[in-house]
Amino acid sequence: MADGEDTFPGQSIVTEGEWAGWRPCVGSDPFEDQSGPYYTRDEPDGSVVCAFRAERKHMNGGGFMHGGCVLTFADFCLFAIGREALKDVHAVTVSLNGDFVGPAYEGDLIEGRGEVIRAGGSLIFLRGIISTGGKTMLSFSGVVKKVGKRDAKN
Amino acid sequence: MADGEDTFPGQSIVTEGEWAGWRPCVGSDPFEDQSGPYYTRDEPDGSVVCAFRAERKHMNGGGFMHGGCVLTFADFCLFAIGREALKDVHAVTVSLNGDFVGPAYEGDLIEGRGEVIRAGGSLIFLRGIISTGGKTMLSFSGVVKKVGKRDAKN
Amino acid sequence: MADGEDTFPGQSIVTEGEWAGWRPCVGSDPFEDQSGPYYTRDEPDGSVVCAFRAERKHMNGGGFMHGGCVLTFADFCLFAIGREALKDVHAVTVSLNGDFVGPAYEGDLIEGRGEVIRAGGSLIFLRGIISTGGKTMLSFSGVVKKVGKRDAKN
Amino acid sequence: MADGEDTFPGQSIVTEGEWAGWRPCVGSDPFEDQSGPYYTRDEPDGSVVCAFRAERKHMNGGGFMHGGCVLTFADFCLFAIGREALKDVHAVTVSLNGDFVGPAYEGDLIEGRGEVIRAGGSLIFLRGIISTGGKTMLSFSGVVKKVGKRDAKN
Numbered sequence: 001m002a003d004g005e006d007t008f009p010g011q012s013i014v015t016e017g018e019w020a021g022w023r024p025c026v027g028s029d030p031f032e033d034q035s036g037p038y039y040t041r042d043e044p045d046g047s048v049v050c051a052f053r054a055e056r057k058h059m060n061g062g063g064f065m066h067g068g069c070v071l072t073f074a075d076f077c078l079f080a081i082g083r084e085a086l087k088d089v090h091a092v093t094v095s096l097n098g099d100f101v102g103p104a105y106e107g108d109l110i111e112g113r114g115e116v117i118r119a120g121g122s123l124i125f126l127r128g129i130i131s132t133g134g135k136t137m138l139s140f141s142g143v144v145k146k147v148g149k150r151d152a153k154n
Numbered sequence: 155m156a157d158g159e160d161t162f163p164g165q166s167i168v169t170e171g172e173w174a175g176w177r178p179c180v181g182s183d184p185f186e187d188q189s190g191p192y193y194t195r196d197e198p199d200g201s202v203v204c205a206f207r208a209e210r211k212h213m214n215g216g217g218f219m220h221g222g223c224v225l226t227f228a229d230f231c232l233f234a235i236g237r238e239a240l241k242d243v244h245a246v247t248v249s250l251n252g253d254f255v256g257p258a259y260e261g262d263l264i265e266g267r268g269e270v271i272r273a274g275g276s277l278i279f280l281r282g283i284i285s286t287g288g289k290t291m292l293s294f295s296g297v298v299k300k301v302g303k304r305d306a307k308n
Numbered sequence: 309m310a311d312g313e314d315t316f317p318g319q320s321i322v323t324e325g326e327w328a329g330w331r332p333c334v335g336s337d338p339f340e341d342q343s344g345p346y347y348t349r350d351e352p353d354g355s356v357v358c359a360f361r362a363e364r365k366h367m368n369g370g371g372f373m374h375g376g377c378v379l380t381f382a383d384f385c386l387f388a389i390g391r392e393a394l395k396d397v398h399a400v401t402v403s404l405n406g407d408f409v410g411p412a413y414e415g416d417l418i419e420g421r422g423e424v425i426r427a428g429g430s431l432i433f434l435r436g437i438i439s440t441g442g443k444t445m446l447s448f449s450g451v452v453k454k455v456g457k458r459d460a461k462n
Numbered sequence: 463m464a465d466g467e468d469t470f471p472g473q474s475i476v477t478e479g480e481w482a483g484w485r486p487c488v489g490s491d492p493f494e495d496q497s498g499p500y501y502t503r504d505e506p507d508g509s510v511v512c513a514f515r516a517e518r519k520h521m522n523g524g525g526f527m528h529g530g531c532v533l534t535f536a537d538f539c540l541f542a543i544g545r546e547a548l549k550d551v552h553a554v555t556v557s558l559n560g561d562f563v564g565p566a567y568e569g570d571l572i573e574g575r576g577e578v579i580r581a582g583g584s585l586i587f588l589r590g591i592i593s594t595g596g597k598t599m600l601s602f603s604g605v606v607k608k609v610g611k612r613d614a615k616n
Contacts (some may be wrong), residue, residue: 022501030211031220034188057184066185067229067247072222093221094431095403095451097251097559099603100578103588114501119603120562120601122430123402123453127589129579139579139589141601143403143451143560145431184453238401248585249557249605253449255426255433271447272409276584277556277607279409280406281435283425293425293435294429295449297557297605299585337521339528342496365492374493375537375555380530403527405559 006092008055014039022051035072040080050077051110054104059060065105065110065137071098074130077112081126085119088150094123095143108132114140122146149153166207168193176205179230189226192236194234204231204266208258208286209246218257219291225252228284228294231266235280239273242304255290268294269275276300322347330359333384343380348388358385360419361442362412372411373418373445379406382438382448385420389434393427396458402431403451409444416440422448430454468573476501482559484513487538497534499588502542512539512574516566516594522554526565527599536592536602539574543588547581556585557605563598570594584608 001017013023025032032038038052052073055057062068075093079086104110114128167177176193188194192206206227214220225287229247231241258264266283283297321331333340340346343366349357356460360381368374380443383401412418422436435449475485484501487494494500497520503511507509516533522528537555541548566572588604 029220030213031223032214034211036221057188060186061183062244062246066183066226067250068189068222068226069185071229071250072220073223075221075225090216092216093254095251095561096221096225097249097405099249099557099579099587099605100247101582111229112241117561117598120563125561125601127603129301134584136579139587139603141559141603143561143588249407251449251559253425253451254434255404255428271407271444273441274409279407281449291424293433293449294403295435295447297407337523337528338521338532340522342519343530364495366491368494369491370552372555374491375558376497376530376534377493378529379533379537379558383533384531398524398525401562403559403561404529404533405557407557408555462526 003137006016019038025080030075031072035069036076037077038073047113047115048080048083048115050080052110054106054108054110056106059106065108067098067100070100070104070130070138071096071140073110073112074098074128074138074142075128076129078126078142080112081114081128082116082119082124082144085116085124086146088142089146090148090150091124091144091146093142094145096140097142098138098140100131100138104132105136110137117141126130158242164229165197167259172194172207179234181285185226186230189223189246190230192227192230194256201267201269202234202237204234208260208262208264210260218259221252221254224254224258224292225250225294226264227294228252228282228292228296231268231284232298234266235268235282236270236273236278236298239278240298240300242272243300244304245278245298245300247296248299250294251296251297252292252294254279254292256286258286258291271295326361330335333388337379340384344384346381346384355421355423356388356391358388360418362414362416362418364414367414373416374404375408377444378408378438379404379448381420382406382420382436382446383443383448385422385436385438385448386434386450386452388420389436389451390424390427390432390452393424393432394452398456398458399432399452399454399456400452401450404426404448404449406446406448408427408446410440412440412445418445425449480515487542493534493573494538497531498538500535500538509575510542510545512542513573516570517569518568518574519566526567527570529560529562529580532592532600533558533564533602534555535572535574536560536590536604539576539590539602540588540604540606541573541590543576543590544578544581544586544606547578547586548606548608551608552610552612553586553606553608555604556607558602559604560600560602562600564594566594566599572599579603
C-alpha cells in the first residue's frame with residue numbers, strides 16, 4: 001500500500017558519481033527512505049528502470065538479500081512502472097505476488113523493470129522482473145487501485 | 155528469501171514494559187532489525203503470534219503503512235509460523251503473495267498469525283493474516299523451501 | 309471471471325442419494341456444468357461447503373486431478389463463499405492464486421470451504437481450502453470485483 | 463497439477479483447415495480434452511504459442527469465458543512453455559497465479575505465450591500472457607516442480 005505521491009518527487013537528476021543520470025526518490029516516504037535509497041531512470045523507449053545498491057542493511061541472517069527488502073523494492077517499482085496511468089491520482093497496492101528465483105549480495109546493483117498489463121478505470125495490473133548483473137532475482141505481479149484524484153497543488 | 159536462522163535467536167523473553175511476555179527477534183538479521191523490531195509469543199494452543207509497533211519509519215508518503223513494510227513482516231511471519239517444520243534446516247522464501255485489505259497508522263500494534271498448510275519434504279506451504287486492532291490488513295500465503303541441514307552448533 | 313449469477317440458481321435441495329441435503333448448481337453456466345457438477349450446502353454456522361465427485365473426466369495425463377480442474381472449482385467456490393456480499397450484484401474474478409499441496413483421484417469427494425477476508429465497496433477478498441478426505445489439495449485466495457447491480461428480475 | 467506427459471503427445475501437425483501448422487494436444491489428458499482441444503505451434507524464435515477456439519462450452523453464466531477455463535489453459539501453457547526444461551521429467555504445478563484483465567467470447571481465438579523465468583534443479587518458474595485478438599485476458603505466473611524422471615519408454 002505504497003502511495004503514488006512519492007514516485008514523482010520532482011527531484012533533480014544526479015549529475016555525477018555512481019548515480020549520474022538517475023533521479024533519486026527520497027525524502028517523502030519514510031519506509032522507502034530507509035529501505036532504499038531508490039533511483040529511477042527513463043529509458044529511450046519510454047520505459048523506466050528502477051535501481052538501488054545493496055548494502056549490509058538489506059541483508060538477512062543468511063547474508064543475502066532479505067525477501068522483504070526485494071518485495072519493498074518491487075512495490076516501489078509498481079508505482080514507477082505505472083507512473084503514466086497513475087499521474088493524476090492517489091493509488092494503493094491491492095495485491096503483490098513475488099516468486100523468488102535468485103539471490104543478491106552486499107554491493108550488488110539491483111534493478112527493476114516491468115510493464116503495465118492493463119490500465120483500467122480503477123485497477124492497474126502490472127508485472128516486472130527484479131535482477132542483478134543480468135540474473136533474475138524476483139518475478140512479480142501486482143494490482144494497484146486508484147483511490148482519488150491528486151490535489152492540483154501536489 | 156529470509157533465512158530461518160534468525161527466527162530462533164535464543165533470546166530471552168521480555169519481562170517488563172509493553173513487550174512483557176514476548177520474545178524479541180533482533181540482532182541477527184539486518185533488514186529485519188531496521189524494519190522491526192519484531193517480537194513473537196507462543197500461544198497456549200501451540201500457535202505463534204508475531205508483532206511489532208508501527209512507527210513513523212514504517213509509513214509511506216501517504217501517512218499509512220508501506221506495503222513493503224507489511225510484506226517484510228509477512229515474510230518474517232512465514233518463518234515463525236513454520237518454525238516446527240523448519241527447526242533443523244535452513245530455508246528460503248520461494249513465493250509470497252499478499253492481498254492488502256486495510257491500512258495501519260503510526261502507533262498501531264501490528265500482529266501476524268497463520269498456519270502451515272502442508273509441510274512436505276522440501277516445500278512448506280503457509281498462509282496467514284496480518285491485522286491491527288482486530289482489523290485485517292493483509293491476507294498472505296507463501297511457499298518456503300528447505301535448502302540444507304542446519305549446522306549442529308547453530 | 310465467473311459470474312455470480314449462477315451461484316444462486318434457485319434450485320431445489322436434493323432429497324435422496326449421495327447428494328441428499330445439497331443444492332446442485334447446474335444449468336446456467338456451461339463451463340461449470342461440464343467441469344462439475346458442483347453442489348453447495350449451508351452449514352449450521354452460516355458458512356457454505358462446496359463439493360463435487362471426482363470422475364475420470366477430471367483427471368490429467370498422470371491419472372490424478374488436473375490443476376485446472378481444481379482451480380475451476382476454486383473459482384466457483386469464491387462466488388459461493390462470497391454469496392452474501394455478492395447477492396445483489398454481478399461480479400467477476402479479478403485475481404485467483406492457488407498453491408497445490410496434494411492430489412485427488414477418480415472417485416474422491418472434493419470439498420471447498422473458505423471465508424471472506426474483506427468485503428469492500430467494489431472488491432471482495434476471499435481465501436479458502438480445497439480438500440479431499442480431510443487432506444488439503446489446494447490453498448487459494450482470490451479477489452472478486454463488483455461490476456454492476458443485478459437486475460431486479462433476476 | 464497437470465502432468466508434463468501430455469504436452470508432448472507425438473501427434474502430427476495439422477495440414478489443413480483452421481489449425482494447419484499447429485500440433486493438437488489431445489488424447490492423453492481427459493480434463494484438457496474436454497476443456498480444449500488445445501494446440502501448440504513452435505515459433506521461428508524458438509518459443510511456443512498455445513491456442514484454442516472459444517466455444518459455448520467455455521463460457522460462464524454471464525456469457526463470457528469462465529475464469530476456470532482461462533486458468534486451465536494457463537496451466538496447460540505452463541508445461542508447453544517449459545517443455546525444454548521438463549522434457550525428461552514428470553512434473554506438477556506447485557503454484558499458479560492469475561490476474562484477469564479482459565474477457566473473451568464464443569468464437570474468439572485464444573492464445574497463450576510466455577517464458578521460463580528460471581529453470582532450477584527442482585523448481586521451474588514461468589510467466590505468461592493469455593490474449594485474444596491482441597487484447598490481454600490473463601497475466602499469469604506459475605511454479606512447476608520436477609517429481610521424477612520420465613520413463614525411457616514414454
